[in-house]
Amino acid sequence: MYTFEDMQKMDRVRLGNMVPLELFRTIRLIGMNQGLPMGGKGTTLTVGRKIGESLPVSSVEDLLALFEELKIGIPRIVYSDEHRLNIAVEDCFCKGLPTLEEEKMICDLEGAILEGALSKLLGRRVSVREIKCNATGHEYCEYEVKL
Numbered sequence: 001m002y003t004f005e006d007m008q009k010m011d012r013v014r015l016g017n018m019v020p021l022e023l024f025r026t027i028r029l030i031g032m033n034q035g036l037p038m039g040g041k042g043t044t045l046t047v048g049r050k051i052g053e054s055l056p057v058s059s060v061e062d063l064l065a066l067f068e069e070l071k072i073g074i075p076r077i078v079y080s081d082e083h084r085l086n087i088a089v090e091d092c093f094c095k096g097l098p099t100l101e102e103e104k105m106i107c108d109l110e111g112a113i114l115e116g117a118l119s120k121l122l123g124r125r126v127s128v129r130e131i132k133c134n135a136t137g138h139e140y141c142e143y144e145v146k147l
Ligand SMILES: [Zn+2]
Pocket: 092, 094, 105, 106, 107, 132, 133, 134, 135, 141
């Protein structure tokens, strides 16, 4: 079984360790969102949680730093109390895409990654919901975490 650490082992001489954002978007939006039944809802949640659980992080700060290092987006905590945490994400992978006509937020995988990682960190199931998205005309994406 592969681990996240395995993913960091690279030996690709000519093309290096980066792939273009349009490839990530194509996998996410054309492959998963448009290619799976029901917009890939359940599958995306399962995939995202699994990814989140695999991340080698030992604190929320670590997680937010890795989220940025992986260039998913630049997260910051905009609200926090004992029941709720709101995380805004600037420069999300979806920034600049044409705005969708329907009120359909598209960064569900990224929320599920946060959900998996936070559930593992806190030792109990938390739930994460995307409440703002560039793709539906907001200035940034934002997740609400129910602790
Ligand atoms: Zn978004």
